[in-house]
Amino acid sequence: MKDLVLRRALVATARMTSHRGLNRGTSGNVSVRCRGGFLVTPSGFPYDAMRPQDVVAMTLDGRATGRLAPSSEWPMHAAVYRARPEAGAVVHVHSEAATALACLRRDLPAFHYMVAAAGSTSVRCTPYATFGTEALAAAAVAALEGRRACLLGNHGQLAFGATLEKALALAVEVEGLCATYLRALSVGEPPLLSDAEMAEVIAKFATYGVARPASSARDRRRASR
Numbered sequence: 001m002k003d004l005v006l007r008r009a010l011v012a013t014a015r016m017t018s019h020r021g022l023n024r025g026t027s028g029n030v031s032v033r034c035r036g037g038f039l040v041t042p043s044g045f046p047y048d049a050m051r052p053q054d055v056v057a058m059t060l061d062g063r064a065t066g067r068l069a070p071s072s073e074w075p076m077h078a079a080v081y082r083a084r085p086e087a088g089a090v091v092h093v094h095s096e097a098a099t100a101l102a103c104l105r106r107d108l109p110a111f112h113y114m115v116a117a118a119g120s121t122s123v124r125c126t127p128y129a130t131f132g133t134e135a136l137a138a139a140a141v142a143a144l145e146g147r148r149a150c151l152l153g154n155h156g157q158l159a160f161g162a163t164l165e166k167a168l169a170l171a172v173e174v175e176g177l178c179a180t181y182l183r184a185l186s187v188g189e190p191p192l193l194s195d196a197e198m199a200e201v202i203a204k205f206a207t208y209g210v211a212r213p214a215s216s217a218r219d220r221r222r223a224s225r
């Protein structure tokens, strides 16, 4: 079987979306770029029963190889890989808080500095489009401009990263931020950070990667001085 290591990693990440509370049932899907295209989770298949051979290999123009049908959202995954050369993996989930905000068709604004983990001053929400369509794929790519995550109107969220680990970590972060934002909104409109304040955070993240600055080895060394 080709790409066995990647297939195993994809299955493990798909299971993690469930174990980390990002998914319900068989909703959501995960993919990873490979030579010649990408590997994607099959359609409507429970992650706990999934084996590496169940993963579907696809070209970027949508030709599939495998015993099972690819996730119905494959056009969205393919569109992200075509538009964003830096995307190595894509995680799409219907996590509760991100989906709640997406159902309000609200962007996640700069209410907290960690919004910068997605690459900019907000996480945009797309208009509504039917699942599995090129229209949804195009809307997601547009909302992702300058960012690594977006909300999908009346649907869920999508995050990508250089690796499966980074894409999953960003999806977890976006879900947590949406939960906090909704909680803050229940009391009032939180004040937003300015573009200058967010630019400072984004510059720090560029130096340290998307990890929280305080967790980097360089910061720990600095702190111990």
Ligand SMILES: [Zn+2]
Binding pocket: 027, 028, 073, 092, 093, 094, 131, 155, 156
């Ligand atoms: Zn979906």
